[in-house]
Each structure stands twice: as structure tokens, then as C-alpha cells.
Amino acid sequence: xxxxxxxxxxxxxxxxxxxxxxxxxxxxxxxxxxxxxxxxxxxxxxxxxxxxxxxxxxxxxxxxxxxxxxxxxxxxxxxxxxxxxxxxxxxxxxxxxxxxxxxxxxxxxxxxxxxxxxxxxxxxxxxxxxxxxxxxxxxxxxxxxxxxxxxxxxxxxxxxxxxxxxxxxxx
Amino acid sequence: xxxxxxxxxxxxxxxxxxxxxxxxxxxxxxxxxxxxxxxxxxxxxxxxxxxxxxxxxxxxxxxxxxxxxxxxxxxxxxxxxxxxxxxxxxxxxxxxxxxxxxxxxxxxxxxxxxxxxxxxxxxxxxxxxxxxxxxxxxxxxxxxxxxxxxxxxxxxxxxxxxxxxxxxxxxxxxxxxxxxxxxxxxxxxxxxxxxxxxxxxxxxxxxxxxxxxxxxxxxxxxxxxxxxxxxxxxxxxxxxxxxxxxxxxxxxxxxxxxxxxxxxxxxxxxxx
Numbered sequence: 001x002x003x004x005x006x007x008x009x010x011x012x013x014x015x016x017x018x019x020x021x022x023x024x025x026x027x028x029x030x031x032x033x034x035x036x037x038x039x040x041x042x043x044x045x046x047x048x049x050x051x052x053x054x055x056x057x058x059x060x061x062x063x064x065x066x067x068x069x070x071x072x073x074x075x076x077x078x079x080x081x082x083x084x085x086x087x088x089x090x091x092x093x094x095x096x097x098x099x100x101x102x103x104x105x106x107x108x109x110x111x112x113x114x115x116x117x118x119x120x121x122x123x124x125x126x127x128x129x130x131x132x133x134x135x136x137x138x139x140x141x142x143x144x145x146x147x148x149x150x151x152x153x154x155x156x157x158x159x160x161x162x163x164x165x166x167x168x169x170x171x
Numbered sequence: 172x173x174x175x176x177x178x179x180x181x182x183x184x185x186x187x188x189x190x191x192x193x194x195x196x197x198x199x200x201x202x203x204x205x206x207x208x209x210x211x212x213x214x215x216x217x218x219x220x221x222x223x224x225x226x227x228x229x230x231x232x233x234x235x236x237x238x239x240x241x242x243x244x245x246x247x248x249x250x251x252x253x254x255x256x257x258x259x260x261x262x263x264x265x266x267x268x269x270x271x272x273x274x275x276x277x278x279x280x281x282x283x284x285x286x287x288x289x290x291x292x293x294x295x296x297x298x299x300x301x302x303x304x305x306x307x308x309x310x311x312x313x314x315x316x317x318x319x320x321x322x323x324x325x326x327x328x329x330x331x332x333x334x335x336x337x338x339x340x341x342x343x344x345x346x347x348x349x350x351x352x353x354x355x356x357x358x359x360x361x362x363x364x365x366x367x368x369x370x371x372x373x374x375x376x377x378x379x380x381x382x383x384x385x386x387x388x389x390x391x392x393x394x395x396x397x398x399x400x401x402x403x404x405x406x407x408x409x410x411x412x413x414x415x416x417x418x419x420x421x422x423x424x425x426x427x428x429x430x431x432x433x434x435x436x437x438x439x440x441x442x443x
Contacts, residue, residue: 020225023282030354032284049184057191064198066218068289071198078195082188131199141286141353 007043011059014039019066022156030145033153035160036063036073037124040081041117042161045088045101056081076128083123091116105158106165118154125150219323222280223293230277230420237420244309271386272426274298276306279323283356283416288328290314292422295322303384305425311390311413312336312349312378313422324424329391330356330416338391339379340368346379349391349410356416359392361408370394370408383427 018036025031040056060074067073088103091112105113129146179186230237276298280291294300296319304316306326314334318325327334329351336349338361345368351359361376374394378385392410400406427433 016221020221023284030284050187053184053187053191057195060195066221069199071195071200075192075195075199078188078191082184145284 003044007039010042011039011055011062015059015062015066017160018063023067031149031152032145033149033156034073034124034128035153035156037077037080037121037153038157038160040077040084041120041157042102042104045103049085052081052084053078072128072131075131076124079127080120080124084120087116087119091119104161104165113158117157121150121154121157125153219279219291222291226277226279233418233420236418240309241421270427270429272428274300274424274426276300276324276422276424278419278422281328281416281419283328283330286332286353288330288356288416289317290326290328290419290422292324292326292424293322294424295319295324297321299426300324300424301426303430304427305382305384307385307389307423307425308414308419309421310415311392312385313414313416313419315384316424326422328416329359329412329414336385336391337379337382338376339387340364340370340374340376346381347376349376351412357411358395359410359412361392361394361410362405364406364408366400366403366406368406370397372396375413376410383430383433385425 014036018034022033022035025033036059039059040052043052043055056077057074060072060077061070063073063077064070092108101107103113103116108116125146129142132142274294276292276294278290279293280289282288290306290313292306300316300319302316302319306313306316312329314326314328314331316324317327329336329349331351332353334351338347338349339345340347345365347364348362349359350362361370364370372394375390376392376394378387378389378391380387390413392412395409395411398407398409
């Protein structure tokens with residue numbers, strides 16, 4: 001499939017899954033996982049850095065429009081995208097020799113994927129928490145929610161990736 | 172000049188990042204927390220329609236339980252009707268209270284996970300809904316309308332850290348304030364209870380006559396446990412909301428037909 005088309009579909013699908021399904025997960029009111037950062041995680045390693053930032057901003061803003069929180073998710077996702085090139089370098093320790101490669105666990109190995117997504121999702125969650133705590137006074141509850149939601153997000157993202165990539169491998 | 176262009180070329184990634192973050196922070200700072208959901212005033216267009224489609228699909232999965240809720244409510248209302256017709260002597264003039272009108276609406280979007288939760292319903296100004304109208308579920312208090320567009324309204328849920336509902340305790344005299352203090356969406360706190368009042372577990376607190384947003388006597392919460400104040404001035408109590416916000420589907424918006432009159436009276440008094 002054409003990679004631009006694939007990215008557009010992935011963008012729309014992840015936003016819809018986030019706002020129509022994942023946002024309705026209610027476990028005692030303490031878990032709010034986010035799966036939409038998967039889009040940023042999966043962009044090819046050598047993707048234009050400016051494009052990365054713009055897409056991240058657009059992605060976050062789309063989520064914000066649905067959730068009624070202008071700037072919150074856009075800010076966190078942009079920060080995450082900003083850190084991505086450095087994290088890729090840090091995690092793999094090698095220069096990007098295959099810039100077209102998608103950084104998923106089939107291509108890079110599970111260990112690599114886990115470190116990569118864990119670090120970037122942590123950045124996303126923590127910045128979301130910090131930006132949220134400027135506007136609310138309930139720091140501890142938000143912190144607790146962040147700490148609980150992070151592993152759930154990581155799990156869901158890996159599951160989604162697994163569901164969609166295992167088919168390709170079998171073919 | 173050349174140096175500036177070279178600088179931008181060299182650091183465009185960082186500069187672009189800073190620029191985008193500034194946009195985000197400005198957006199975040201200018202959208203006041205209380206009116207954030209005003210953004211959902213775009214509910215009329217694509218976002219509203221997407222949420223409504225979702226809720227239409229989702230409704231099928233809760234038909235059984237929602238039916239049960241409505242049947243239970245029907246039974247309750249029938250019982251009240253019987254009680255009323257028993258007491259009303261036919262010779263006595265029947266007085267029909269027309270203070271409050273009820274408008275049925277459907278929930279299209281609702282959250283319970285945030286510290287500020289809002290409910291979006293599928294009735295708006297075209298259906299006669301205005302800000303500051305109370306919203307009830309079949310089981311009790313749900314929230315207050317804050318924002319309306321022509322076909323949708325945004326309701327500040329009881330699960331919002333700015334929400335406070337004036338309630339009466341079981342004896343019908345003592346007033347206290349019902350608040351949600353985040354965390355679990357089933358439980359809230361009853362504040363400012365006078366020390367001479369004793370509450371028992373299972374007591375129902377109802378909306379007070381002091382509010383003209385809600386009719387008097389609508390159930391709001393059930394007492395779970397009393398929390399005596401350490402300084403001995405005002406007691407608190409942990410309560411369970413009668414409304415289950417996680418499964419909220421059908422609501423009633425309450426229109427107080429005398430509200431314009433009350434408003435202008437208050438305005439005149441304050442101005443005078």
C-alpha cells in the first residue's frame with residue numbers, strides 16, 4: 001500500500017479508536033490509557049523531522065478537539081515527537097542505516113521496541129501530567145492516574161501493533 | 172541576515188518545536204478550565220455527529236439495562252400517582268404544579284475519568300434548553316447545563332470539581348453541600364453538616380428547596396459513613412451518588428418556568 005495513504009488511514013483510525021473506544025474505559029475512574037501515540041512511534045525511522053513535529057501537533061490537536069482540551073495533547077505529543085530522533089539514536093546506538101524502516105517489533109526486535117516505546121510513552125505521559133497539573137489542583141490523583149495508565153497504554157499499543165503486524169508476517 | 176538564515180537552517184527542528192509548543196501553551200492558557208468544553212460548542216458539526224453515531228451504536232448494547240431503569244422509574248411514578256389520588260379528595264381543587272417542565276434528552280457523550288467531567292446531550296436551544304437548567308437521571312441529580320448550541324447542550328456533570336449541589340438531610344430541615352471530590356465516580360462528599368445533626372448509613376439526601384434549578388426533594392445521594400470534623404465545627408459524610416454516571420443514557424432537563432421572573436427580581440434587588 002502507498003505509504004502516504006497508509007499513514008492517513010492509520011492517523012484517522014487511531015484518533016477514532018482513541019476517542020470512541022479507549023476513552024470509555026472506566027476502571028474506578030483511575031485509568032486513562034492513550035493509544036494514539038502509536039502513530040508517532042510507527043513513522044519510518046528516517047522520516048523528515050519537521051514533518052514529524054507537524055504530524056504530532058496535528059494528531060494531538062485532533063484528540064484535543066474531541067476531548068475539549070485545546071493544547072493539552074498537542075503539546076505532549078509534539079514534545080514526544082521532538083524527542084524521538086534522539087531516543088532512536090540512544091536506544092539503538094546505531095545511525096539510521098535504513099531510513100525507510102518502520103520501527104515496530106518485527107523489524108527491530110521486541111526488546112528494542114519495548115525500550116523505545118517505553119521511553120517515548122513515558123515522556124508523553126509525564127508531559128501530559130505536567131501540563132494538566134498547571135490547570136488543576138489535584139496533583140496526587142493525576143499522578144496516580146498517570147502511573148497506572150502508562151503500563152496500560154504500553155500494553156494496548158503493543159497489542160494493537162501485534163494484531164495488525166502478525167497478519168503481514170504470515171503472508 | 173545570512174547568519175540568521177544559517178541559524179534557522181541549522182536549528183529549524185528545535186525552533187519549530189518551540190514554536191509549536193508555544194502555540195499549545197497559548198491554547199491551553201487562553202481556554203479557561205471552566206469553559207474548555209465550550210469548544211464542544213462545535214458539537215453541531217463533525218465532532219457532535221461522530222459522538223452521536225457512537226452513542227447510537229452503543230445504545231443497542233445497553234437496551235436491556237436501560238429498559239429496566241425506565242421500568243423501575245415508571246413503577247416509582249405510578250406508586251406516587253396512586254398515593255396522590257388516594258389523598259386527593261375529588262371535592263378539593265386539584266392544584267397542578269406547573270413550576271417545572273421536563274424535557275427528555277439522550278446522552279451522546281459523557282466522561283467520568285477526568286477531574287472535570289461533562290455530559291453532552293442531544294437537545295439544544297431549538298428544544299428550549301438554556302444554560303443553568305438542571306439535569307436529572309432516572310435515579311436523581313446528574314448536573315447543570317452550561318452551554319447550548321442549536322441541537323446539543325453541554326452539561327457540567329456532578330462529577331466536576333466546581334459542582335456543588337445544595338441538599339437537604341433526611342429531616343428536611345438541615346442544609347448541606349454535596350460535592351464530588353474526584354477519584355471514584357460512585358462516591359462524593361457531603362460537606363458543611365451542622366454538628367447537632369446525626370446521619371445514619373443509608374439515609375438519602377435530597378435536593379433542597381433553596382435551589383430553583385432543581386425541584387425540591389429529588390434524591391441526590393445515599394449516606395455511606397459519617398466523618399466527624401477534627402476541629403468540631405462542621406461534619407462531613409461520605410456518600411454514594413444515586414445516579415450511576417458510568418451508565419447514564421437517558422436524562423431529563425428541568426425548565427423552571429418562573430426562572431426569568433426570579434432572575435429579574437434578583438437583578439433588580441442587587442441593582443437597587
